[in-house]
Amino acid sequence: MIAAIIWHYLGTTAAASFLFGAFLSLFVGFIGMSSATKANLFSAIAAKKNDEKKAFFTAIFGGGVMGFAVASFGLLGLSSVFLFFILYGEKSGAPLDVILSSFSIGASLVAFFARVGGGIYTKSADVGADLVGKIESGIPEDDIRNPAVIADNVGDCVGDTAGMGADVYESYISSMVSAILLGIFHHPKSEIHAFLPMIISGIGTIASIFAIGIMMILPLSSKALLRSVTLLSVLFFTIMSYCAFNYLHISSSLFGAVLVGCISGIVIGAITEYYTGSSPIKKLAKSCESGAATNIIYGLSIGMESTVLPVILLAIAVQFAYYFGESYGVAIAAVAMLATVAIVMTIDGYGPIADTAGGIAEMASFGKKAREITDKLDSLGNTTAAVGKGFAIGSALLSALGVFAAYAARVNFEVLDLLNIQVLVGLFIGSTVPFLISALTMRSVGNAALEMVAEVRRQFKEITGLMEGKAEPDYEKCVQISTRASIREMILPGCIAIISPVLIKLFLGKFALGGFLVGATASGILLSLFLANGGGAWDNAKKYIEAGNFGGKGSPCHAAAVIGDTVGDPCKDTSGPANGILVKLMSMIALVLS
């Protein structure tokens, strides 16, 4: 439908570019998902054979498929769109900026739907399965007697892997597109500025390959292995970029923007790690001692506090990057931050694979030794899981600003004056959109979970012999509920994201739309950090208690922590990430509107 609208207003090429972008995004998600599913199993089997090294690399490469798919399909897709334009030039039916933006909107839209729809799917199944299965009927997690267990497991794959893949792919594309467009707008005479973003991303992918090579040499014993490899890849990347900048005679001040991107990415990763790990988590776990309410209060407080440092840091980074290359510099910093996406995503994908491999080893009774290996691999992954999210959110702000700058350049703003009441009104209205999207997505999870709860309860009651394991539950029905709910409930948020910039432009004009984008970006990033980190903190506090602290599993503390975790689920996996995509999607739509 959206393709038809684009086709009608912007022509065939733009519509094809949109569909191509959407298709690649889906494809990346699909590849990542299927490789992860297989890697789970093979890693568990390797652990059974006591081959620690093989179990580790199976998991790493399982994640690597996703990481390198994001990087390579991103680069390939973008450069083929580019090539198409160069070959056909003006004959291609649309200007370059429209073609590129359409490509990016395709990727963003799929990512948005993957996060919203996937999030609703997985979390409704998860919450529904847990509430009736674990709490009411007292059967263990992932028990095959639970009718929602298939929907739950399918959801984990869709949400955590495909969702994350499409999400990061979208960031990768939109940061490159905004940098390319700014390169064209601001440096119309110098072609190298238009190509630089792709060059930088290419270098980052090569650096990631080096890093994977290094990983094969290093011993597995070090706990900080994955973190060191991430840092090493960034180091490779900066050295190679420096050489490339010299070789191509690009102003060395632009290299400053690259450095800004790399450094701020690492620091934001570290901040995210702090707030979802270490001392705040221990305090959060302790707050469970006086019940679920104090746990929620503390978690909200951690989530809110965790927004402050990253945003201030990003503001400083923006200032430096701007100093080095104006708004083009800001966009380049975003590209640089995401350049090593292949290795970051590899490690990010590794975590859930190692985790699930452990689950398989447990369920299939592979023995104690296998479980020890998977536990070790799992703990290796836990230290770095937050870093990927930090990169994703950090780059979201930078590339949202990049897209905003491209919009401002496109509509030839002389100024966008906050003393102009239109701009101010636009800003206030824009700042409410992320709140609305978050509200809708969180409620959808709640609604779908309620439906699921009713269905699971019904099956437990009506299917005779189910609890004794003699009859099979109706898995299909639960999958249907999740599927229908996710498709039904993602329509409204999607429409709001697409239509609201159009309405603002129509009724309040282009200045209001400028303010609208800034307001939406500021509040979207804040909400995104708040929800993602708050949710992550609750999750980790529960894990910390399950590791035997404050009474461990089954204690009153654990019960309080489970409530926090359930609240955190839609926050960190549905609403939080959706906001990061939302701000870029709306900016991109504004860009195309102009």
Added chain:
Amino acid sequence: MIAAIIWHYLGTTAAASFLFGAFLSLFVGFIGMSSATKANLFSAIAAKKNDEKKAFFTAIFGGGVMGFAVASFGLLGLSSVFLFFILYGEKSGAPLDVILSSFSIGASLVAFFARVGGGIYTKSADVGADLVGKIESGIPEDDIRNPAVIADNVGDCVGDTAGMGADVYESYISSMVSAILLGIFHHPKSEIHAFLPMIISGIGTIASIFAIGIMMILPLSSKALLRSVTLLSVLFFTIMSYCAFNYLHISSSLFGAVLVGCISGIVIGAITEYYTGSSPIKKLAKSCESGAATNIIYGLSIGMESTVLPVILLAIAVQFAYYFGESYGVAIAAVAMLATVAIVMTIDGYGPIADTAGGIAEMASFGKKAREITDKLDSLGNTTAAVGKGFAIGSALLSALGVFAAYAARVNFEVLDLLNIQVLVGLFIGSTVPFLISALTMRSVGNAALEMVAEVRRQFKEITGLMEGKAEPDYEKCVQISTRASIREMILPGCIAIISPVLIKLFLGKFALGGFLVGATASGILLSLFLANGGGAWDNAKKYIEAGNFGGKGSPCHAAAVIGDTVGDPCKDTSGPANGILVKLMSMIALVLS
């Protein structure tokens, strides 16, 4: 200390004005509190004598003392500062804008501390008393065996009455001050523009007196009594204003701004009422059926959604008010919205008094009939409690914009360009401050509540005969914990509020400070609405269940609702209101800085 800083930099007059503003704010809070405390008791006694009418009016007049204290001391204080300047002119040692701003900062600072400190005090006691008393030990609310009960009741007076009083007093003052300053800056040749805000407020107070008179005639039976009286007072106010505008030959387009203020105030009140009453509450109560987690998810969702309509409505109101009188029109709209503050506060103060009277009737065993009367009076208050909060928050945005416009006028901004990276960086940094303040205040409540829980548990264990009612608990100790915590924990948020604009100005300059104020205003208003309405919704969902729905008191639904209510307490009574004050306080400080 702050007075000393003002004295050092701005002279004796400004410091005296600051202290005068702070003193009046404290005084209003004190008067309101003591009258409310007495009205509680007298109303309960009247209920014991079965004199419903007397019980009602005792409660109304108890609230009325606060309402009219806010209005009269606000007007008197401001006009005496004004008079002082007129009498002594240039000799008074500081320009008028500095004197007025200092007066307003004094009021804001006291209100901020009353909300933060008072909120921490009351909520730590409340949460502590409930968690151990109601949930762990199973003794009823307000039971004298609970050691925290005195701290809890004292806290209710401090937080709900004195806090609300100082809060609204601050809004009242800052809206008038910003309108007066804009009148002087934008219409330097027309004196009437400087006096108009005080004239409007005077008319509003007279309209409030009329409304009280009407209330004495109407029968008590109507459930919508208090709401009708509020609307009636606004109607009186607009008619009288229209006459006054004609009489004083003030441009009738400015009367449009007055209308905008009145109408948007009423509509925002209605929206607040919708989200904290009626159908969202029923759905929220229903979500308790699947436990505390879904209740929290739904409540967060309601809070987030409830920000959207008010902010869009305010944005439209700002646009209209600007159309009628530029930024002066916006400030006048804020003044008009708050003009009938006396009656709004009277009704707002009535609610807690009727509630506490019920508590007293219960504790002192005044009998079933007395309890019936107080219950009826209590339910009369519940329908309108939200309206006052809606007014407070709505006026906060308008007067924050007014102060911001005064700042812009004062530093002679030609433009405040969002394409200027300084402005954008300032905006992003500013938008984090309300998140930080909310995080700190919520955590403080959590910390103090933990301390309280430990103390109450200790007393239950160590004092023999306490549970049997044979020994007295150590109330003093619990009061001490609340007092110490509130004083200790309010220092950091206060410092952040005062120092952050200074730092931004110092390191990033006046343009960044302009962006900072806009960012802080947008995110502050959003968070304030989110937290206040979310908290209100949880509170009312609990009351709805306690009224016998979904299983009533003692059911699993009720337990889930209590957790939601406990989470909501610091949201709606500490962090939410603190943000509304914060944005005006920071803008006022920026104004003085220039």
